[in-house]
Amino acid sequence: MKKRGKGVGSMWYGIGNTGLPNPAAAFIEVLSDTSVNLMVGCADIGQGSTTVMAQIAAEELGLSYENIHVISADTMVTPEGGASSASRQTFISGNATKLAARQAKATLTEVAAGFLNVPGEELIFRNGEIFSSNDNSKKMTYRELMAEMKKHGRLAVGAGAYNPKTTYLHPETMAGIPYEVYSYATTIAEVEVDTETGEIEVLKVVSAHDVGLSVNDTMVEGQIEGGVVMGEGFAVFEKIECSNGVIKNPIFSKYLIPTAMDVPDIYSVVVECEGECGPYGAKGVGEPALIPSIPAIAAAVEDAIGVRFCCLPITPTDVLRELGKLKTQ
Amino acid sequence: MSDRDFSVLGQSVIRKDALSKVLGEAKFAADYKFEGMLYGGVFRSTVPHALIKHFDASKALALPGVACVLTAKDIPGKNRTGIIIKDEPCLVDDKVRRVGDAIAIVAADTPEQVNEALDLMEVEYELLEPIFTVERALEEDSPKIHGATNVHAKKHLECGDVDAAFAKCDVIVEHTYNTSMLTHMFIEPDAGIARYEDKIMTVYCSTQNPHYDRADVAGVLGLPNNQVRIVQVTTGGGFGGKLDISVQCHIALLSHFTGKPVKMVRSRKESTNVSAKRHPMTMKAKTGATKDGKIQAVEVYMTGDTGAYASYGPAVITRAVVHCMGPYEVPNVRVDAVFTYTNNPMAGAFRGFGVPQVAYCHEGQMNAIAKELNMDPIELRLLNAHKIGTTIATGQVLEESVGFKETLIQAAAKAKEVM
């Protein structure tokens, strides 16, 4: 018989290393033709940090995304970025990028203010133009600004570094500030369990993530979908079999990860939330994407067949055992 | 939602790396070729815990095409690497601590010659008692894997008066949760290529952690940090599994000794066998609430097996302890955690650093409480959820960007629509 069940799982996740300094830095230069070189230490391993940094730099400078060329993770060229881990890069390297851009923009602002004859605070940099927030007619293009910079012998360069505001944790009680900010998420999963064979099918997963600000919806969804499927693996497929220190299943044919046939229909919900500490409020989603799907799927299996499981992954054998079907002959 | 009007943020622009990837032009580490390059390989232990009595590479060295075989004594700098604690030898010197420890490295003209050379290397072990469980590791008479204790890390978190709070609870649930050792299975196995470029040791590799790699390569070669350049090339996924050193130190050493570029590409099997794993954890949890559903106290005892080397173990235990009560206002918390060394595969970073494990535990507890109280699990969470002004167990007051309730509300709404 096939039985369906639903389950919910939530999580919180502190962004960056726990109660430790973990800074990252960025260098930026706006070139005379308005193209930009951005150098960040942050390694893009497929999660898309290079794109995120380019979007943040473009927003801060008021240029388009296409203007920004990112050089990343080359220790002879880029400053320290720390690890691409702990869902920290959008928050920390993103803040560093924003600070670097802001420093370059300070020089640009000074020159533009002189040229347009308005106070610097009034100036808005947007879509390749610089204009006064009080008087739209007072404006110049970025190209004009760069020509003006050249005339004055000024260079639009910036360096930024960011270290999240945390404290070391007390060695006995762990009191302190472990992280500057947290991401939150809730996942609801629906599964179908075959009570005769123990097979578990994850049918649908809704996963809602508070990411602060979504820098790029498609990429955030991509993280969530990938996380849900890895969570499915965690909950119902994956396990390293180790015997006497030897891994028995180090290959894809023996360590089973979900295939295109196994994945549920996934509904990503991107939740935004006001905050100042991240770049424009952005937090992290890389690891949060994975986490709540695990308890949600486990809870859905429990809901379907009415028994509790104490171990992950939940295998078909476990299902039949908990249903009382594996009593010895 | 922010009221700022952005021009670039929030837009689903096409990734910077998308075009080169859909064209197949993106160069991953294994795709690099340098003139005159050699291939490298690693001779690894097949036993979990042993002293090396004798190692003989003379037959391997006699093979045509073999440029060099290096062991620990050839290392010019420090023979210890490791993300947080430098406890892992680049090449085994004192003893073998796990199956897959690197004993020697070889460089040769072709991958086939590398394999033949590895087949011809001979090692004689003096076996030591291995430890495969946390329980055995904690016993007084167990052999010690590093130093004087097998306790790799121990943490205690406490706030409020847990015992008094439990005494006042209307409902208490207690369960033990176990999670398994897992592996990342990034699709690209670890790879890299190293050579001196203008006297700078330059390592092109698949990594999540280039600046850390730089320090470890410099340390092993005995060079200042600025004489080593790590270039992260297109990297085929990591999920935490490419934070530790993989091939970097080995290819740098081989290139240093041969004066030629050296490339190493791990097989899937080698990659999985020696990269860090997710810590298997056991969590014994007790959660108490009043009958109106307010969580009053949480107590957790957790153990984890960090395997032969620390890797990111210290980060995993700390993060797991901080997060193990979940995103809920819990005034009274007591957590104790112990991670031990064993002779199992090394456990380290894997997407979530212990939080996926503890989330299984705290959410299992929340669902159990909801069931006991016959409450909707979403309602129970909303009732206890973090909000602005919440004080968490470490004493931190949450001041901004706490969107938890919104995720509960929106997830429930979407689920109602589609399920």
Added chain:
Amino acid sequence: MEKIKIAFNLNDQDVSIETMPNKRLLDMLREDFNCTSVKEGCGEGECGACTVLRNGEPVTSCTMLAGQVQGERLLTLEGLSKNGELDILQKTFMEAGAVQCGFCTPGMILSAKALLMKNPHPSRDEIRRALSGNLCRCTGYTKIFKAVEMAIEE
């Protein structure tokens, strides 16, 4: 060991090579023809990163010997775009966000291409099955399905 001569069609060009027989198709394509879009993820025909199209059908090049392609037509990702014009799937993979780390991407696009050549209007289930030999650990496949569906609509 005697060298063998292999003549085949690679990405619409007739090619031939004299080579040692003890290499896999994967190695020959990568080393002798510089088709490095053909990736090795597992070496056991499981992950599909080394997928190429043989006479229009996806095959894993890590489970074939080089000599087995004598007289066959092979397509690797290098041969998919014509005269600088991207294939529709290359465009939709970019637009849908179907690419993350990119290691599975060449094989994934080729499997999708083989599907669309045979079945221009596949259902979601047919897409899933056609891609079931290509493992992806980053995307959760969902945006990849979407990319293929976008290519159908075009």
Added chain:
Amino acid sequence: MKEFSFFSPGTLDEALTLMNQYKGKASVIAGGTDIVLELNDRSHHPDYIVDISKIKELRYVKVVDGIVRIGALSTFTDLENDPYLRDHVKSLYSACYYVGSPQIRNLGTIGGNVVNASVAGDTPTAFISLDATVVLRSAAGKREMKLTDFYGGPGKTELEKDELLTEIYFEAPTEQMATAYTKLGKRKALVIVVIGLAVLLEKDCNNICSKAQVVIGAVARYPQRLPLIEHYLVGKPVTKETFDGCRDLFSQTVYEMIPTRASVGYKKESVKGVASKTFDSILSDFSLCGVEE
């Protein structure tokens, strides 16, 4: 990969000559999905490789005089795409449909699947349920044997070192027959079979089972006919109730096959579900044919 000489004969005769010439020193490669892995990790290092994948004459599916003949070099995809098999030999069609992945189905051959005799092979289970015969050829001649006998001996198979398996054939199922194959695996694709169950059932005009060939794969070393189940079915009405009645017999049979194996608990229990799915398919096929009473 160690060194070897490589031959790629274009005809069966050439191949058999090579097999004779290098008897015992040559390995055959067809799809290559298994052997290339062994060559690459050097666990297998023959002096000669005979690639038979270019022998076009061994790639066919045809029905001649009530016999279904399948050339050994037909791929899983070939069989899956064959309309006759899809409509009339569902067990074999399903066994091919669920193999590995598109890539493996495009490469892997039926002959290779049968000769490799992998515990977890899908098609041998289906073939045995069809009571198939294999044709073995060598330079010296040709011999035939039932697939059950092919797997019967003490070696891996009865295949001699100079022989090639060239064809598998079986009697075409009649209108009064239905076949089905169910694969239980740990996920939905790229999966090794945990239990494979193939059934051929014939019923008479009174809806009574007149013939039953039931084969279980991935339990014992080779797929096994289950005579107790077959005996139980024959003579009983072809109904859900009859099939439900043998679920425990399946369980008991599996238990007796592997009483000490760690997986016995799960397999003896889940086989009931596998049996139900298989018989549901048989029943639905019969009702589609319009021969339901």
